[in-house]
Amino acid sequence: MGRLLLVLTLALGLLIIIGEGPERVTHAGEGKKTCKSEYPNYLTSVPSGYVYTSEASAFRSAKSKRGKIKKGKREKAKRGPCAGRKGGQHVNLRYADAGSERAGSLAGCPICRDGSNGPEVYWRWTAIY
Numbered sequence: 102m103g104r105l106l107l108v109l110t111l112a113l114g115l116l117i118i119i120g121e122g123p124e125r126v127t128h129a130g131e132g133k134k135t136c137k138s139e140y141p142n143y144l145t146s147v148p149s150g151y152v153y154t155s156e157a158s159a160f161r162s163a164k165s166k167r168g169k170i171k172k173g174k175r176e177k178a179k180r181g182p183c184a185g186r187k188g189g190q191h192v193n194l195r196y197a198d199a200g201s202e203r204a205g206s207l208a209g210c211p212i213c214r215d216g217s218n219g220p221e222v223y224w225r226w227t228a229i230y
Contacts, residue, residue, distance in 0.1 A: 143222065151210060170197055209224050
């Protein structure tokens, strides 16, 4: 009888640890993290023209169109789809050989999508010239 009680106690403990016990029961919609609940200020779809998956790839594209350029001042996005949203970025581009002459901009937005394990945040960038 003592061994049976020990085995049942261990089995119940194992069920609780792996999530099958009553401590893991939730009702539909309760406690599920979503973009709306965790990142309400992020976009949930990619804006038109934001085709680059990284700042570096957007910069490479700008260099291929504008030639010898460098990154200038970085600041929060003030215009476009990410203006006023948490994380929106704007990077000035300058011609490397022309002092402070502007060559364009890079703009980046954090985007949130609801994944099977909760919210997933990723970035999309555009090059503006």
